Amino acid sequence: MKRILIxxxxxxxxxxxxxxxLHIATLFGKDSPLxxxxxxxxxxxxxxxxxxxxxxxFRSVQVxxxxxxxxxxxxxxxxxxxxxxKDKQIMRRGQRLYYVFCQLSDLQGGTHRYIIxxxxxxxxxxxxxxxxIYIEGKAxxxxxKSMF
Amino acid sequence: MTRPFxxxxxxxxxxxxxxxxxARYLDAETTxxxxxxxxxxxxxxxxxxxxxxxLRAVLSFTAMGRQAATRPAxxxxxxxxxxxxxxxxxxxxxxxxxxxHDLRPASTAQxxxxxxxxxxxxxxxxxxxxxxxxxxLSSMAADEETDIVGAxxxxxxxxxxx
Numbered sequence: 606m607k608r609i610l611i612x613x614x615x616x617x618x619x620x621x622x623x624x625x626x627l628h629i630a631t632l633f634g635k636d637s638p639l640x641x642x643x644x645x646x647x648x649x650x651x652x653x654x655x656x657x658x659x660x661x662x663f664r665s666v667q668v669x670x671x672x673x674x675x676x677x678x679x680x681x682x683x684x685x686x687x688x689x690x691k692d693k694q695i696m697r698r699g700q701r702l703y704y705v706f707c708q709l710s711d712l713q714g715g716t717h718r719y720i721i722x723x724x725x726x727x728x729x730x731x732x733x734x735x736x737x738i739y740i741e742g743k744a745x746x747x748x749x750k751s752m753f
Numbered sequence: 754m755t756r757p758f759x760x761x762x763x764x765x766x767x768x769x770x771x772x773x774x775x776a777r778y779l780d781a782e783t784t785x786x787x788x789x790x791x792x793x794x795x796x797x798x799x800x801x802x803x804x805x806x807x808l809r810a811v812l813s814f815t816a817m818g819r820q821a822a823t824r825p826a827x828x829x830x831x832x833x834x835x836x837x838x839x840x841x842x843x844x845x846x847x848x849x850x851x852x853x854h855d856l857r858p859a860s861t862a863q864x865x866x867x868x869x870x871x872x873x874x875x876x877x878x879x880x881x882x883x884x885x886x887x888x889x890l891s892s893m894a895a896d897e898e899t900d901i902v903g904a905x906x907x908x909x910x911x912x913x914x915x
Binding site: 635640641642643644645646647648649650651652653654663665667721723736738752 | 864865866867868869870871872873875879882883885886889890892893
């Protein structure tokens with residue numbers, strides 16, 4: 606028993622560090638398989654450009670003509686990342702995620718993290734695109750929604 | 754019980770003392786000091802006589818056993834404990850490194866980045882990228898307010914138009 610406790614104590618720092626990475630990170634950036642598609646718009650912002658918004662990082666990916674595989678990929682990553690969050694709004698249409706607004710656990714230093722997702726293809730108004738936004742910053746959820 | 758005086762093993766009367774102590778040794782009544790004296794006696798020229806061969810063998814065997822019982826205790830400390838302590842120190846150092854990385858001010862952790870990819874085309878103009886960001890946020894809200902409110906009302910009123 607003592608040996609097991611010591612081993613767990615040793616592994617604790619590594620475990621904590623691993624939780625910083627998000628599944629949705631693979632959907633953004635120039636290395637993402639989505640980046641070069643004609644129907645995709647990706648936005649990557651961080652640093653001083655966002656200071657006036659009280660944010661530190663902004664990531665957005667919008668797929669204009671998503672395939673079923675695209676939708677499943679987005680939902681799989683989003684579901685995994687928001688699973689442990691207690692502060693989230695989720696709307697579904699049938700089996701599909703229609704809308705997600707989720708605040709993840711804060712980073713060290715009190716930086717908030719948000720995931721916002723909408724699948725217009727699941728709405729009643731038609732349209733097809735799926736849109737995912739990831740935000741980091743000191744802005745509160747209400748401040749963020751006021752930016753919409 | 755009175756303890757006999759222990760003379761020098763080479764003393765002429767040492768043999769008498771040794772016989773007395775031998776009897777008590779076999780009854781397990783000797784002290785450690787007396788046993789040590791007996792061992793010195795049987796290993797000395799005075800104890801070289803064949804009379805003491807049996808006692809010499811027993812005392813030698815006992816002395817060897819005593820050595821074997823004491824020496825390993827010092828190295829009996831589990832090696833895994835030392836390894837575990839070293840591993841804990843390494844783990845703490847690694848954890849401290851990650852903690853330092855996370856506690857750095859946000860401005861130093863986020864390098865400036867201002868890029869957009871639209872239909873595969875790379876855009877780095879700051880004004881244009883910020884416009885795209887604002888547009889992105891606005892497009893998220895417009896559908897949220899109309900669709901969600903509409904959906905909630907529809908669910909409540911069970912509007913047949915669905």
